Amino acid sequence: MKEDIIFNLKQVHDRIKNACKLSDRDVSDVQLLLATKTVPAERIRIAIEAGENLIGENKMQEFRDKDSELKDLKIERHFIGHLQTNKVKDVLKYVSCIQSLDRLSLAEELHKQLQKENRNLDVFIQVNTSFEESKFGLAPSDVIPFIKEIGKYHTLKIKGLMTIGLLDVEKEKMRPSLRLLREISDEVYNAKIEGITHLKLSMGMSQDLELAIAEGSNMVRIGTSIFGNRFLEKEIWNENIAE
Structure with missing residues (x-):
């Protein structure tokens, strides 16, 4: 198992x-x-001890369940799944960044809790660039108005945009949904919104890593190509949160 994970990382x-x-x-x-x-x-530990330091989870419960086994390691944790407002307080115990900010009600709840904790939080705005109804995220046309609106929540530090590209299609059909995120980033920059300078792009998974980098990705979220097929138990995971 250890050798496989280290080989896959390479x-x-x-x-x-x-x-x-x-x-x-x-x-x-x-x-x-x-x-x-x-x-x-134990598989995550192998990757961290091999030199990695950034992980992303889709559910708060997974942070909690794994924390006792990983708390001795120096790990940066991002939340990359759909976040319910009633889970905000619990998630904030573990993460330095939420990559799936996609609605005002969530921004408001995050700000409220962060004020209580007297701290700030890095966030990425999730955009639905594939226009699939099954996926979360803002419509591309809503991104600039949303960024302007949440500017009042001073605890939220906008660091980038995130998307899940179109998957399970021919590679060149994946490209437009990735390119669109870069184009949106350019539009945000050109809008000269106060406090917004450079936005990172979180896009690209095991299937579309190369295309995402070609289109400007600064962060790729890789699971299957490193750890193998998902360790499914009772739950069937929605493709919307696949990496």
């Missing part, structure tokens, strides 16, 4: 390096996030 890093080379980009501009939903803590 393969993924090689894919990132090759994609950056083809796009004439510096490899240091692309960060690897380990998408660890349903992955047992």
